Amino acid sequence: MKALLMWVGALIGVAGILLLAAMIFNVMPSSTVRLVEGYMPMQMLFELTCFVAGFAGLSYVMSAMGLYAVDPVSATYVLGSPLIDEARIQLAGGRELLISAKRRSPKDAYVQSVSLNGTPLNRLWVRHAELASGAHLEFTMGSEPNMTLGHDPASLPTSDTAKPV
8 A cells, every 4th residue: 555655646746746847947837727726636635645754735735825845945936826815824023924816706827917015026936035034925816827927037046957048
């Protein structure tokens, strides 16, 4: 049974990595949203089933808030489509991280714009330090993809390994 769970986990993990790569590297950013919506329940089911090292569900919760820690060393979160409308996280020192998604309809799955503390972002990533001191990250969602947001190479997260295209 343990071997079967390991194989299922590996398959789900590979699917997640491929979907994430499609989102990050703009392979098909506008069509990836629907694929991720189908993948996330599988991820949550597997994590709850295995309960590996006490982190069960953590990546699902982060993804549901629209955050994905691609590289923990760089302390950078890639922004995706949040599934929740609002999340409040109490931080040390009485600070608060508020993540909200404005939608007109439950079918609004595409990020139209993002603002951090009221300032519009032209990028689809944030640094941990920008959130850890307390912040308001606000997503505006729509039913059609924004084909300009995050497509400018200058708006991509920094990388020590990626070569310019």
